[in-house]
Amino acid sequence: MKKEEKTNVMRVLDGKKISYMSHSYEPDATMSGAQIAGILGEPAEKVFKTLVTQGKSGAYYVFVVPVESELDLKKAAKAAGEKAVSMIKQKDLLPLTGYVHGGCSPIGMKKQFPTFIHETASDLDKIFVSAGKVGFQIELAPADLIKAAGCRLADIAG
Numbered sequence: 001m002k003k004e005e006k007t008n009v010m011r012v013l014d015g016k017k018i019s020y021m022s023h024s025y026e027p028d029a030t031m032s033g034a035q036i037a038g039i040l041g042e043p044a045e046k047v048f049k050t051l052v053t054q055g056k057s058g059a060y061y062v063f064v065v066p067v068e069s070e071l072d073l074k075k076a077a078k079a080a081g082e083k084a085v086s087m088i089k090q091k092d093l094l095p096l097t098g099y100v101h102g103g104c105s106p107i108g109m110k111k112q113f114p115t116f117i118h119e120t121a122s123d124l125d126k127i128f129v130s131a132g133k134v135g136f137q138i139e140l141a142p143a144d145l146i147k148a149a150g151c152r153l154a155d156i157a158g
Contacts, residue, residue: 033067
């Protein structure tokens with residue numbers, strides 16, 4: 001039997017004794033978040049994507065929103081206490097976070113940045129986020145994600 005592949009995110013959660021379920025699928029570069037939700041057999045509002053921004057001050061911020069939602073940059077800036085935030089360039093993601101596009105997780109980044117999760121997460125029993133590698137997702141309680149990633153709930157999606 002093949003040993004289950006562990007990502008850094010899973011090792012962080014194991015170390016914090018936070019329970020989760022891992023899910024893997026055959027990745028395709030053209031896959032949307034809604035398609036990933038379909039593969040998982042879950043409604044898209046339970047599957048979240050992780051976005052990294054930079055504020056006017058130069059500080060970095062992480063935002064976690066449902067895959068079919070857009071990050072509202074004005075709301076995100078307000079939540080972060082910034083005048084404005086903008087998305088970082090895709091080429092900057094790996095050196096900054098340790099994760100590639102499509103495999104970015106709010107857990108286990110190279111450095112812990114202020115992290116915000118869309119407030120709708122608190123209405124759900126379980127949510128899905130990237131497990132830190134393309135083709136891998138973890139399912140966990142929103143409160144456990146908040147604890148693991150030091151997230152704050154905020155109205156950040158448009």
